[in-house]
Amino acid sequence: MVGGCHITVDLLRSSTLVVASGPKVTLIEIGEVLAWVSTAFRSSRGGQPPEYCTPKIIAEERNNRIDCRISYVYETTSAASETSGCWYKMLNNPIVASGYPITKRSSGELGLEISWHVMSILAGTPNATYIQGTIALVGPDSLLVPTSRTATSWTWHFYADEGQSLSYEEAVKYSKNFAFDHLVEFELHRMPSRRHFVGWAAEARVNCGTH
Secondary structure (H helix, E strand, O other), X not given: OEOOEEEEEEEOOOOEEEEEEOOHHHHHHHHHHHHHHHHHOOOOOOOOOOEEEEEEEEEEEEOOEEEEEEEEEEEEOOOOOOOOOHHHHHOOXXXXXXOOOOXXXXXXXXXXXXXXXXXXXXXXXXXXXXXXXXEEEEOOOEEEEXXXXXXXEEEEEEEEOOXXXXXHHHHHHHOHHHOOOHHHHHHHHHHHHOEEEEOOOOOOOEOOOOO
């Protein structure tokens, strides 16, 4: 029982059958959640850039019940530059669930929003390092360097060279155009509470203390 509803789920060979009975409002919410989950956890049909995927619910009333089928409409996104689409390489066949709201980006941040914890896992390293005026996440064959920050967020650029190890010297080289002041070192312990975006920024911009 969930929210006064009785739900059963059957995993079939090529589809999933969900049967729910209960209050109408709750059933609508269940349908919305299933549409989002089944869209967000799909894989794209391959290649880059990633695809947009929009769920479509087709409902038909039959003998005091409503049968719903969820179908999916795919749309290829426009190709991005190596910098603005750098986050593509972090994921295997990524897909964007289209038509759903996202948290407001008050400073116009661009790119994929991702938590600090997940970002460090995908980079292959648990810790960030302060090195020559910047912060870097250096993994076995990838690295993340910051390109801009605000009082509440950081934007990062992702580099990957599969099969080739990357050093801290390379992190400095890649981030030489985005140096920050010495106070960045004291931001390390605040990273988990900040918003993080992996994408592109044309120039370093520090808004801390301006509002």
